[in-house]
Amino acid sequence: MGNGTELGRVRGLGSAHQGAEGWWHHKLSAGSNLILVLWFLISVALLPAYDYATLTGWIAEPLVAVPLILLVVSVFYHFHHGLTVVIEDYQHDHTRFVLLALLKYFTIATASLAIFSILKVAFTAGAAL
Numbered sequence: 001m002g003n004g005t006e007l008g009r010v011r012g013l014g015s016a017h018q019g020a021e022g023w024w025h026h027k028l029s030a031g032s033n034l035i036l037v038l039w040f041l042i043s044v045a046l047l048p049a050y051d052y053a054t055l056t057g058w059i060a061e062p063l064v065a066v067p068l069i070l071l072v073v074s075v076f077y078h079f080h081h082g083l084t085v086v087i088e089d090y091q092h093d094h095t096r097f098v099l100l101a102l103l104k105y106f107t108i109a110t111a112s113l114a115i116f117s118i119l120k121v122a123f124t125a126g127a128a129l
Contacts, residue, residue, distance in 0.1 A: 022081070022085070025077075025081060026078065026081050026082065026085075029077050029078040029081065030078060032070075032074045033071075033074050033075055036070060036071040036074055036075075037071065039067060040067075040068070040071060043058075043064065056121055056124075056125035057125055059118065059121045059122050059125060060121070060122050060123075060125035062122075065118055065122040069118055069119075072115055072118070073115075076107050076110065076111040076114075079107065080103065080104070080107040083103055084100065084103065087099050087100055087103065088100075
């Protein structure tokens with residue numbers, strides 16, 4: 001591999017010198033998505049009913065609300081990272097920066113809305129119980 005050569009110093013770094021780190025972040029978020037989505041699907045499948053009262057009572061439990069929020073964070077992080085890579089790789093004119101800014105604002109806004117919705121249901125259903 002050559003530690004002292006130019007090739008050895010830049011191997012695996014990519015053009016931004018963070019190639020391996022970004023790759024690992026994407027793989028780790030994919031793994032956490034897999035675990036959290038499986039938890040979500042199994043948990044929902046095991047519910048006795050799917051009416052409003054059952055679902056809001058379920059979300060009001062701390063052991064449900066926290067993993068739901070972690071699921072939102074993980075999915076939106078993975079989504080943002082993946083689309084950032086696509087935009088950086090395939091968009092080469094001045095619209096690249098506009099698309100990256102729009103992607104960041106969209107991701108923050110939608111993730112915040114999802115987390116707020118989970119918290120609102122958790123706290124209002126928890127107060128009613």
